[in-house]
Each structure stands twice: as structure tokens, then as C-alpha cells.
Amino acid sequence: MKNVNQISIGRFHHFHLARQMEKRGLLEFIWTGYPLFKLRDEVGIPHSRIKSYPWVHSINMANKRFGLIRSKRINRKIEWLACELIDKYVASEITSSTVLIALSSMGLHAGIKTQQLGGYYICDRGSSHIRFQNELLIEEYARWGFSFEGINPQVIKKEELEYEVADKITVPSEFAKKSFMRMGVSEAKISKIIYGANFDRFFKIADPPKNCxxxxxxxxxxxxxxxxxxxxxxxxxxxxxxxxxxxxxxxxxxxxxxxxxxxxxxxxxxxxxxxxxxxxxxxxxxxxxxxxxxxxxxxxxxxxxxxxxxxxxxxxxxxxxxxxxxxxxxxxxxxxxxxxxxxxxxxxxxxxxxxxxxxxxxxxxxxxxxxxxxxxxxxxxxxxx
Missing domain, CATH: 3.40.50.2000 (Glycogen Phosphorylase B;)
Structure with missing residues (x-):
């Protein structure tokens, strides 16, 4: 079984997956936009297997926290660059056959490079099909009297190319799977793998109040x-x-x-x-x-x-x-x-x-x-x- 590389600009569920890959002796690297000092609390993954490309995503993180940039156009550009540049960076770093599991919108270039080297590319999508999602949200915002500018067209175009190029597409639910099929993606290409939960942290420790x-x-x-x-x-x-x-x-x-x-x-x-x-x-x-x-x-x-x-x-x-x-x-x-x-x-x-x-x-x-x-x-x- 080939070694696994992962790309995820943030943590999401991918560090849980990386721990599982490491436990099974499969993880080569997880590539992330998070700066390393923000990942000190990640356990179960040797720090040598975490590769950070934080230069653009750090700006995005700081902006979301402090509201440094008010322009939606500029913010969309920064978010796009963060995903696009980590994708291209990983593509330049991969030199041997691997299984690449990349969160959607950040794996096209690295995925193609992986396939050229004889490896496999899995596009991991945490939501519904991006075009299905976009159409649903435009409709919902209108119901409440708001205009939704929609998901960045560059992102939509890239993700749909990823869906086409990838050897497999992974989604976490039947709802997400059906959204892909509704948009014309073959069921054979889609694998549903349901997320877990951190039961070391979440368990019943008290009872609800009786007075409310x-x-x-x-x-x-x-x-x-x-x-x-x-x-x-x-x-x-x-x-x-x-x-x-x-x-x-x-x-x-x-x-x-x-x-x-x-x-x-x-x-x-x-x-x-x-x-x-x-x-x-x-x-x-x-x-x-x-x-x-x-x-x-x-x-x-x-x-x-x-x-x-x-x-x-x-x-x-x-x-x-x-x-x-x-x-x-x-x-x-x-x-x-x-x-x-x-x-x-x-x-x-x-x-x-x-x-x-x-x-x-x-x-x-x-x-x-x-x-x-x-x-x-x-x-x-x-x-x-």
C-alpha cells in the first residue's frame, strides 16, 4: 500500500484522518496552511510529518479574526490564493508515487502530478457538490431578502475539474453523495465515509435542569x-x-x-x-x-x-x-x-x-x-x- 499525503488548508476533519493514517503506518505528510505554532496541541502525529505552507492562509486567518480587510473582493482573492498556492506548492514537492487525499479546491495541481508519478488522487469534499451548494444558497438568501454573490466562480471551476480528474471522490453523508449524483457524477466514483467524533472530550457529564x-x-x-x-x-x-x-x-x-x-x-x-x-x-x-x-x-x-x-x-x-x-x-x-x-x-x-x-x-x-x-x-x- 502506498504512502498517503494529505492537503488541508485548515484543520477540519483532516487532522483526525492524519492520526488514523499514522496509526496504520500510512502517513507520509499532511500539508496545511496552518502555521506550525498553532498545531502544537495536535497529538498522535509526529511533527516531522506536518508540513506547513502558512504564508497566505495566515493572512486569511488574521483577517477573519480581526477584520483587517473589509473588501469582499480582496478577501475572496486571498482565500482563492491560499488554496491555489498550497496546491501548487505541494505539486512541486511531490516527487514519488503516493496516494494524495486533498480537500476539495486545493488538490487539482498536486493530484495531476501524483497521477503522473503513478499514484492516485482522492478529492475529499466535506459538503455537497459545489454547484449544488451554490444554487441552494443563492435561493435561500433570496428567501430572506438578501443577495448572495455566490461562491467564487474560480473555485467552482476548479472543484468541478477536481471531481473530473480525481480517481475517487469522498463525501461524508448520503445527502452529499446524492448531490453529486444529481449533478451528473457517476455513483461509482463516489465513496461515502462518515465522520467520527472525539469521544475522549464529548460524553455525558451532567443532566439538564428540571426548572426549565x-x-x-x-x-x-x-x-x-x-x-x-x-x-x-x-x-x-x-x-x-x-x-x-x-x-x-x-x-x-x-x-x-x-x-x-x-x-x-x-x-x-x-x-x-x-x-x-x-x-x-x-x-x-x-x-x-x-x-x-x-x-x-x-x-x-x-x-x-x-x-x-x-x-x-x-x-x-x-x-x-x-x-x-x-x-x-x-x-x-x-x-x-x-x-x-x-x-x-x-x-x-x-x-x-x-x-x-x-x-x-x-x-x-x-x-x-x-x-x-x-x-x-x-x-x-x-x-x-
Missing amino acids: FRVFWVGELSIRKGFMYLYEAFQMLKHPRKELLVVGAVTPEIKKLLASKSTANITFLHKVANKDLALLYSTSHVFVLPSIEEGMAMVQGEALACGCPVIATTNTGSEDLFKNGVEGYIIPIRSPNSIKECLQQLVDNHLLQSQMSEAATQRVKQINGWDRYGEEFSKLIASIN
């Missing part, structure tokens, strides 16, 4: 994540002591939509350290994820591991993680009424919430952390060698 009903949200408050559908459902929910606990940055669109609305009983925590989320999951009665589009939101596995039932749309990878009516509820997108009905059932039936919580903790034992993810990826690599 707590709904929990983690993630960016955005049009894509469907926050306003949860807001509408929460307003309809009947409970004298309801509480919506929100963790995540608020986008300008959501700020504008909330400006004229009541936020009573909603607590905005903005940013919470990842290590502190287990307590919040554990002490919430339900976690809600009404996203319009995601490949597979890993927060769902985190919530389940903490015994927190999940309400999520079909477009989040939920169907690959849990069963509707057992560990939570799987609902259509754009349906605040469905969210409200599920919440009301949990409010009105305390035993149901307890049963779902117990089922959630049992379900995560089958997910098996990240080991199953690593095993499935290893099988895919073996199958194409």
Missing part, C-alpha cells in the same frame, strides 16, 4: 445554518420557562433579521472553548441544527455523545448518524413548524426526552470515534492500489 426547558445551538448564526427557522420555532414553543442557549458568531444578515425581533429567553454566548461544550450539551434537553446545506455537521455526533437528542434537517448528514424518532428527529429544511412540533413533543413528554438521551449515548458506541473513519479510508486506499 433548554434548547441548544452551536455554530455560526447564518442563513446557511438556518438559524431563523429555529428562532421562529422557539417563539411558537409553549413552555413557561423555555430557554434557547446559543454559541456562535452572528453574521450580519442574522443581526439584521433579529434587530426588530424579541430575543427574550435567548442567551447569546458567542464563543465557548471546545473543551467546555460537553457540559452545555449535557445540560441541554435538545440540540437543534436546521441547516440548509452541510456535508455532515460533526456537532451532531458531539451532542449525541453527551446524551443530548438532536433535531436536524435531512441536509446535515443526520440520516447517517441517527434514526428519526429514536435519538432525535430528522426534519425537512425550511420548516419551523416541524421543529416546533418536535420541541413540543419533548416538552410534553419528559420520559421521551430521557429515552432519546439514553438512546443517543448508546448510538455513539456504534460510531466508534474516528477509528471507523480511518478503517473505511484505509479500505478505500487499498481498493484503488
Whole structure:
């Protein structure tokens, strides 16, 4: 079996994958845009196997944190260059046959070079097909009265070339897989490999309060994540002591939509350290994820591991993680009424919430952390060698 090289501009799920590849003696290098000093807490991967090309991505990271550049056009250019240049850099560094696993939009040049050297190129896409995603988001922004400029056309063009060139395309959910097939990609080219979760950090450590009903949200408050559908459902929910606990940055669109609305009983925590989320999951009665589009939101596995039932749309990878009516509820997108009905059932039936919580903790034992993810990826690599 050939050695594995990975490209991922950020961490995402790729450092979990790199640990799995290292555990199996397959990892040669993981190439990243993160500066090395930001990766000191990564364990299970020898530092000698982490290669950093941080020159452009560091600017992008600093800009997102401090808002240094206000021009959307310039920011799009920086994001494009960060992915394009690390791709070209890795292409110049690869000199022997390998299996390249590159996050989409950053593997075209290195993937072609890999194939020329007798190796294999796997395009790893964490979301739905990029053109499907773009069309869905343009439609969703319009529903709320906003104009969405769309994904950078350069990125769309490059990703579709990657889909064509790659030996295999990996996606994390059935929803993502179907989006590729809908866009004309052969099912034979697509491999679904479901993400794991960090169960060393996420497990049930407390119980929800008995004097209120707590709904929990983690993630960016955005049009894509469907926050306003949860807001509408929460307003309809009947409970004298309801509480919506929100963790995540608020986008300008959501700020504008909330400006004229009541936020009573909603607590905005903005940013919470990842290590502190287990307590919040554990002490919430339900976690809600009404996203319009995601490949597979890993927060769902985190919530389940903490015994927190999940309400999520079909477009989040939920169907690959849990069963509707057992560990939570799987609902259509754009349906605040469905969210409200599920919440009301949990409010009105305390035993149901307890049963779902117990089922959630049992379900995560089958997910098996990240080991199953690593095993499935290893099988895919073996199958194409």
C-alpha cells in the first residue's frame, strides 16, 4: 500500500484522518496552511510529518479574526490564493508515487502530478457538490431578502475539474453523495465515509435542569445554518420557562433579521472553548441544527455523545448518524413548524426526552470515534492500489 499525503488548508476533519493514517503506518505528510505554532496541541502525529505552507492562509486567518480587510473582493482573492498556492506548492514537492487525499479546491495541481508519478488522487469534499451548494444558497438568501454573490466562480471551476480528474471522490453523508449524483457524477466514483467524533472530550457529564426547558445551538448564526427557522420555532414553543442557549458568531444578515425581533429567553454566548461544550450539551434537553446545506455537521455526533437528542434537517448528514424518532428527529429544511412540533413533543413528554438521551449515548458506541473513519479510508486506499 502506498504512502498517503494529505492537503488541508485548515484543520477540519483532516487532522483526525492524519492520526488514523499514522496509526496504520500510512502517513507520509499532511500539508496545511496552518502555521506550525498553532498545531502544537495536535497529538498522535509526529511533527516531522506536518508540513506547513502558512504564508497566505495566515493572512486569511488574521483577517477573519480581526477584520483587517473589509473588501469582499480582496478577501475572496486571498482565500482563492491560499488554496491555489498550497496546491501548487505541494505539486512541486511531490516527487514519488503516493496516494494524495486533498480537500476539495486545493488538490487539482498536486493530484495531476501524483497521477503522473503513478499514484492516485482522492478529492475529499466535506459538503455537497459545489454547484449544488451554490444554487441552494443563492435561493435561500433570496428567501430572506438578501443577495448572495455566490461562491467564487474560480473555485467552482476548479472543484468541478477536481471531481473530473480525481480517481475517487469522498463525501461524508448520503445527502452529499446524492448531490453529486444529481449533478451528473457517476455513483461509482463516489465513496461515502462518515465522520467520527472525539469521544475522549464529548460524553455525558451532567443532566439538564428540571426548572426549565433548554434548547441548544452551536455554530455560526447564518442563513446557511438556518438559524431563523429555529428562532421562529422557539417563539411558537409553549413552555413557561423555555430557554434557547446559543454559541456562535452572528453574521450580519442574522443581526439584521433579529434587530426588530424579541430575543427574550435567548442567551447569546458567542464563543465557548471546545473543551467546555460537553457540559452545555449535557445540560441541554435538545440540540437543534436546521441547516440548509452541510456535508455532515460533526456537532451532531458531539451532542449525541453527551446524551443530548438532536433535531436536524435531512441536509446535515443526520440520516447517517441517527434514526428519526429514536435519538432525535430528522426534519425537512425550511420548516419551523416541524421543529416546533418536535420541541413540543419533548416538552410534553419528559420520559421521551430521557429515552432519546439514553438512546443517543448508546448510538455513539456504534460510531466508534474516528477509528471507523480511518478503517473505511484505509479500505478505500487499498481498493484503488
